[in-house]
Amino acid sequence: MKFPALALCFAILISATAQAQAPLALPTTAVNATVNETTKVTMRDGVELALEIFRAEDMQPRSTLYASGPLPLGDYRDAPNLPHTGPVAWWLDQGFNVVIAATRGTGDSGGEFDFMGREEQQDHYEVIEWIAAQPWSDQQVAGLGADYYGSSQWFMAIQNPPHLSCIAPVTAVLDPYSDWAWHQGLSNPGFLQWYEQELRQAWAYPANGASRYVDFDLQRQLLEHRVRDAWWQIRSAASYLDSVETAVFQVGSWRHTDALWTNNLARLDSLPTPAFTWVGSSATPLQNQDFLEQELLPWYQWCFAGKPRSGPALQPALRYQVVNSARNRASSGWPPANIKYTPLFASLGNNAGNEGLLLPEPDNGGRNRSVLQSSASTVESDAMDSRTVLLRSEALETAVDLAGPLLVQFHVSAASADTAFEVELYEEILQVRMPAGGPVLPDLFNPELPESAATQVSTRLELISSGSFKASQRSIIEAPGVTAVHNESGAAAQLTPGRINRFDLALAPRAWQLRAGSRLVLTVRQADDPALQHMERNDTLYHSHQYPTQLWLPLSADSRLLFRLPEPAVPALDPRTDELFNSNNPLILLPSAASVPPVEQREAGTDQNVP
Known part of the structure; x- marks a missing residue:
């Protein structure tokens, strides 16, 4: 029952954001x-x-x-x-x-x-x-x-x-x-x-x-x-x-x-x-x-x-x-003083694909690795499944300010002597647009919006930062916050196939406010390079306690990384109760929408009482 208010808040937020980011017209003086x-x-x-x-x-x-x-x-x-x-x-x-x-x-x-x-x-x-x-x-x-x-x-x-x-x-x-x-x-x-x-x-x-x-x-x-x-x-x-x-x-x-x-x-x-x-x-x-x-x-x-x-x-x-x-x-310099580097950890859970979560704490359950594969015959439509790991956080509880270098730390074993990766970090923003005919309320006993209203809800990705590197030309970074130093000699350092290597990839630094309600989306993808195009690339990314995948965020001193709890699953009704409600029982009188006060006005738990 909070959807109308939520939609209104997002509509106001999107309108204000659009105004703030609208390009300013330059003078047209002759x-x-x-x-x-x-x-x-x-x-x-x-x-x-x-x-x-x-x-x-x-x-x-x-x-x-x-x-x-x-x-x-x-x-x-x-x-x-x-x-x-x-x-x-x-x-x-x-x-x-x-x-x-x-x-x-x-x-x-x-x-x-x-x-x-x-x-x-x-x-x-x-x-x-x-x-x-x-x-x-x-x-x-x-x-x-x-x-x-x-x-x-x-x-x-x-x-x-x-x-x-x-x-x-x-x-x-x-x-x-x-x-x-x-x-x-x-x-x-x-x-x-x-x-x-x-x-x-x-x-x-x-x-x-x-x-x-x-x-x-x-x-x-x-x-x-x-x-x-x-x-x-x-x-x-x-x-x-x-x-x-x-x-x-x-x-x-x-x-x-x-x-x-x-x-x-x-x-x-x-x-x-x-x-x-x-x-x-x-x-x-x-x-x-x-x-x-x-x-x-x-x-x-x-x-x-x-x-x-x-x-x-x-x-x-x-x-x-x-x-x-x-x-x-x-x-007085870069990175700014008093920033706090805070990690998020990758977790694939038990999903079959290469999609998972970004969590504030390590998760020792579920699968602990993902495999990225590509070859000269790989086509673009296959890229998401075979070449990319996609990680998404829960929604942020409050706005968070970032200021400084961003770092992605991950562990890889490659089947070949060389490989390459590109990493992109996005902010995913929920957009809610009111239907043309006015607000559409969800059905009282159906928490989902009607189809006409659901089509008005979408997400938008904004690229925060990115980075890429070739493993044979890698640079070693000892700690978060250190900007990548290029391999000045240009000499290649080939990988040992099958050996697990730790890569610390510095993304382009940013000063960015993550908005409340938005999510972080991180993609790790095999990068294209002419020198690698004939290789059968088979790379294993690890997400275990011993070999974690971590995103390090430079939080401003006055920011904290707090996430909203995931929506709990709605428990299934007891079969006898389900039969009671779905039968034409004359003893069950369903209240009308007008007789139910708004959620904000009801005491906790009162909406669970059955008359």
Whole structure:
């Protein structure tokens, strides 16, 4: 009888959540009295780079935001508003110039594309100094951009051009080898797909201008450089951070599609001074008006005002939002202090499949292992049953705040000398929508909702975090809370078939509020990898007291992990009682719905009395 109230609560909750997560509209102010011009600047080796310049028509000297990357500007050529550039028209309204460079070998720029190669890095120095010499420039330049354009800013800072005032890399990586291409020894097909579709194909069929065929063969480079070598070393900004002398404001997002920018959190101690980090919950920070106005604009204003001992200079080194919460928190480092690592244990019970529970205490009953199998003939429809273990917790009694690295610890014996796994952690949220015709009440003696109402109840999964690794390239983590360290040598450490190995997989860190009533869902799955595609993979995961599977959660100091008790099974009626109620006995008078008070108004146990 609590279903109507429950549905109303969930409807209100879902409505409020939808409002809180609705994207904020960016200003659509018309760009008046501004100039958009395309020019080319000659580099030291004679290559000409194409620049898109957006500035005020009055030619008054202004500070300039400089972005550089390989992607086309699409249909926004007059005033781009893209996830990797932000709203150019809005930046102009704030009093800045904006210059966007097409890296060599892309667009109208000359030369050959070389994916963050040495020549591309050195181009930033010359473009910044060229901007500073223009009559519309006040000789102050700052970096702008996200993703590839954000990583380019690190190379701007490493070159240390005299007129670079500061950088603000957004969701940018410092080490493309481990953060984009080869995470924990596993190839990242999404990285190659991004290059082929968003870069090569986009330039072959541009929305504006002539076609450009980018010749750089990224797939061959990935095959030739499968380990960290000199080719990757040149493209790793993390190797040269000690050369950075300018102020840094790096920006991340807990919801960004490329979770591996979070490796930067493990490198906070390596950043130059002053350096500040902000992590928000918007998937595309440069499209979020609150972030632009409250964080990025004040940073640039402070930077161009001479970096006084005020404003951003007085902020903590790390500030972050908590997803699903209005809380903003600050810390002197990562992970935050006073977090409590709390484990959940896998239990398969006596189920025949690979589905089980996440429990707060070890469960020594039921099956203590699950087998994952795949081969070259495995098809996608078989993947769930044969390649995946799915674990689900009970519903949370109260909201829980997580902040820090997440860790999955599991034990595996493999039939082959190598294998690979990917792990995903979700929050499962119950959604209850009221039927179009109004509330539908369950039948008095039937605890289940009618079919018309039951169709309105569903669940939604939100990805919290994920991680993957290849066993032969594994890294050993001694305790929860330690971020994974990559196998720098690149040497393979083959498994001994049949031997039980403990793997500690660090998922991407998060600051996340688990909502009351939601459940945690953990999947452990055999990962795909070209080097393993011809193997008959037969992996056994153990869930015993001696070899447990555990999920370690970094709880904030003021959070406790409490679960609701599972709904008790309804006992079957005694046959004689069942016959009594189901017969046409004139002595049994069933009460009408109107004569039964709401559950909340009845005393405990009174609804069990039979008249």
